[in-house]
Amino acid sequence: MSSDQRPVRRMFGEDTTIQDLKDHMGPFVAHLGYKFNTETEFVDEVLASEIEILDRDGDIYCPCRIRTGDPKEDLKIVCPCIPFFADQFAALGKCWCGLFILEGIEDGAALIGVIEEPEAGAEVDVPVCRLEDLPLGSARHVKIGKSDIAVVRVADEVFALSNLCRHAFAPLSDGFVDGYELVCPWHGWRYDVRSGTTDHPNADVRTYPAAVRDGVVFVSVVLGRAR
Ligand code: SF4
Ligand code: FES
Known part of the structure; x- marks a missing residue:
């Protein structure tokens, strides 16, 4: 039929x-x-x-x-x-x-x-939160598709990096911000929010471009490669 x-x-x-x-x-x-x-x-x-x-x-x-x-x-x-x-x-x-x-x-x-x-590989800016909801020196968890991302505010800048600690997968956004470092809440590994690099070998996390426009925080992801 x-x-x-x-x-x-x-x-x-x-x-x-x-x-x-x-x-x-x-x-x-x-x-x-x-x-x-x-x-x-x-x-x-x-x-x-x-x-x-x-x-x-x-x-x-x-x-x-x-x-x-x-x-x-x-x-x-x-x-x-x-x-x-x-x-x-x-x-x-x-x-x-x-x-x-x-x-x-x-x-x-x-x-x-x-x-x-959009074709896989296209880069799109995703609005994730209002800047006023991201106080200075804080981090918050946002989800874009299946990706868990920590958005961090340091002074006038915002940064975005993977939310999963490479040690034992703690949610980094539950940690605290110390200068440009996000400190894991479980065992204290430190991640540089600008580069995703950490103070432990082979454990860097990926970062995402982030920006503020009209009081809204945007994170850029590449479709099909957001994880
Ligand atoms: S949710 Fe899907 S099906 Fe419904 S209007 Fe939007 S694109 Fe179309
Ligand atoms: S889970 Fe992050 S330091 Fe252990």
């Missing part, structure tokens, strides 16, 4: 409303660290498109992706598709369409609209 002839499997009734979709998706994406875009009109437009697609094709396929016709493949573009593209979306701060944005982003206006999937 070709995919076009398969019986339609309905997850939502014929009278599904935009509010029904919001009620269904909101708690699920919150669990993943996302929320609806702050641009409410845009959100309603996208969800209205999804309801049209539901009526026509039997499921809430993404309005900004093209179905392949292979049901297994197309499961990856049933909204919300965040679990299937977790790394890419975390790096972008949004899903492809911009319907969902990372929980910490206050204004999603700049993130609306469709983008194409």
